[in-house]
Amino acid sequence: LTAQAASALRESEPMVRYEEYADIDWNNLGFGLTRTDYMYKAKCTLDNNFEQGQVTDYGNVELSPAAGVLNYGQGIFEGTKAFRGEDGRIFLFRPDQNAIRMQIGAERMCMQSPSIQQFVDAVKQTTIANKRWIPPPGKGSLYLRPLLIGTGPTLGLSPAPEYTFLVYASPVGNYFKEGTAPLNLYVNNEFHRATRGGAGGVKSITNYAPVIKAMLKAKEQGYSDVLYLDSVHKKYIEEVSSCNIFLVKGNVISTPATVGTILEGITRKSIIDIARDLGYKVEERLVAIDELMEADEVFTTGTAVSVASVGSVTYNDQRLEYKTGDESVSQKLYKTLVGIQLGKIEDKYNWVVEI
């Protein structure tokens, strides 16, 4: 326990905060927000590095009505998970990669960013302080949401004069309401998620609200989510609202290359490494929508989503169906990833950080 987290815990009510598990129904976690005990907070100005942050009680954030994030969307976020292994050990999965991605995103959005060390420490401290909210092994994970937002006021369009780095946490289970059942995706050719030269390659908050409309429409029609096409040719697949996409054909796994319009997913790149080590050929390239007709399997990856099998993709009124289930490639990849995350499979990559 770091000194800061320990002092935050001492100041709190020990009877409540030291219990091993919070009193919630661990069997029915979805991806809703559960209020936890603590969050991390640090500030900086445009010209200075971040101050040393602190774990504080979880609570609302007060903002100027002219805050850069509220007026011009100057904000980026991350998602990472803490897992409880069967032996009680707590693991984070590649938090340094989230830190690096936040720095790249901050540069794109003209924001100050925390150092890699500060980011990783903040995630560790938030996890430890909220330990009782980490689900029992196999029931889910503690989702950590690092946020970097322009909190200083700015009326004209310019970088905000002050930034806040926050990390909050919530226990989560499956991302989709389908649980672990295969997803049914709908290809929307009218709305696009990102365009060349835009900010689709970084985790800007501005990439997410614009896809809600297409996503809700697809859900109303019974689909799980939307698969977006590129905005220029309307021909190449890009990603799903909240996750990256992969196709399997024989021994070859293909995924769209990250050409600035596609999020550089940490689960995406972990799965690429795992798949190659399991003997698959993995290609990162332009993947035409027509290739969906030939694919054996389709699956999605993301921190929130993990690895999710796709049972069908509907494109131009044609429903294409794919292999799913225990024998599928996506399940093999999923089991390997989760095995590493839970400390059950040897972590030869050094991805897992025990805290």
Ligand code: COI
């Ligand atoms: C994640 O997978 O961590 C994300 O940030 C996606 C979000 C829409 C839940």
